[in-house]
Amino acid sequence: DSGVTQTPKHLITATGQRVTLRCSPRSGDLSVYWYQQSLDQGLQFLIQYYNGEERAKGNILERFSAQQFPDLHSELNLSSLELGDSALYFCASSAIDRGINGYTFGSGTRLTVV
Amino acid sequence: GENVEQHPSTLSVQEGDSAVIKCTYSDSASNYFPWYKQELGKRPQLIIDIRSNVGEKKDQRIAVTLNKTAKHFSLHITETQPEDSAVYFCAASISGQAGTALIFGKGTTLSVSS
Numbered sequence: 098d099s100g101v102t103q104t105p106k107h108l109i110t111a112t113g114q115r116v117t118l119r120c121s122p123r124s125g126d127l128s129v130y131w132y133q134q135s136l137d138q139g140l141q142f143l144i145q146y147y148n149g150e151e152r153a154k155g156n157i158l159e160r161f162s163a164q165q166f167p168d169l170h171s172e173l174n175l176s177s178l179e180l181g182d183s184a185l186y187f188c189a190s191s192a193i194d195r196g197i198n199g200y201t202f203g204s205g206t207r208l209t210v211v
Numbered sequence: 212g213e214n215v216e217q218h219p220s221t222l223s224v225q226e227g228d229s230a231v232i233k234c235t236y237s238d239s240a241s242n243y244f245p246w247y248k249q250e251l252g253k254r255p256q257l258i259i260d261i262r263s264n265v266g267e268k269k270d271q272r273i274a275v276t277l278n279k280t281a282k283h284f285s286l287h288i289t290e291t292q293p294e295d296s297a298v299y300f301c302a303a304s305i306s307g308q309a310g311t312a313l314i315f316g317k318g319t320t321l322s323v324s325s
Contacts, residue, residue: 099254130312139217139317140255140300153312187254198243198304200313202254 100124103188103203111211115176118206122169122190128152129171130191130200131163135184146171178210213238215303217316224291226325234301234316235283241303244277244284245313249298258299259286291323 100123110116122129131143142155146165157163160178165171175182185207189200214237224230236244245260261268261275261284268275272291277284288295298320302313 132315137317140315142312142314145312155312155314198313199245199257199260200255202256204254 099201099203101188101190101201101203103186103206105206106204107207107209109209109211110178112178112180114178114210115174116178116208118173118175118186118188118208120171120173120188120190120203122171122188123192123201126190126192126201127169128191129165129169130189131157131171131173132187132189133184134187134205140187143173175208180210183208183210213241213303213314215301215314215316217301217319219319220317221320221322223322223324226291226293226323228291230286230288230291230295230321230323232286232299232301232319232321233283234285234303235281236303236314237282238303238305239279239282240305243304244275245302246273246275246286247300247302247315249300249318251297255300288321291321293323293325296321296323 102121104119127148130145132140143157144163145153160176163173185205187205189202191200217234242263247255248258249255272289274287298318300318301316304313305311
């Protein structure tokens with residue numbers, strides 16, 4: 098167990114639907130990052146939150162949004178889902194405020210859009 | 212923004228041989244370069260990292276070298292073993308800044324045959 102918890106592990110949904118992925122960072126980590134991993138696309142950075150505030154944005158679609166709550170858990174909302182959104186979504190956390198730049202990844206949520 | 216290129220995309224070696232994976236980055240401000248190993252169906256895990264004030268770092272059979280002038284860094288695995296088979300990702304970021312996320316290369320699938 099890495100200390101980063103992602104739920105659910107698997108999600109199957111239909112096109113046009115909306116889903117919410119949840120992430121609880123490792124205890125004490127203030128930074129949360131969301132990545133999308135598709136076949137042959139590596140790890141694509143979506144968005145970062147630090148202590149409740151959005152800090153960096155990557156290639157995140159307008160149909161996607163995220164937030165980090167006061168207890169530091171984060172949610173990634175994916176709406177108007179398309180077949181191409183099927184992927185493994187990883188959350189990671191780090192303790193940048195303590196000079197620790199390495200990420201700890203969760204086990205991921207596998208999203209299948211049918 | 213940062214862009215990380217990684218080569219080769221696949222690498223096959225015999226057990227006991229060495230393996231080298233190379234990455235280049237675009238943002239000269241980047242100063243933190245980690246490597247992650249992802250086994251099939253599992254989360255990426257940090258295996259080694261290097262900062263820009265260091266040219267080389269070793270950890271048992273794994274070493275990473277960095278050439279800041281040329282903006283490239285490499286992962287070297289010696290005496291490869293079948294359990295080294297996995298996808299390896301390089302990444303780059305600016306350490307110490309809460310608003311900078313790791314940008315990953317597209318990964319190298321390493322296969323070690325016995």
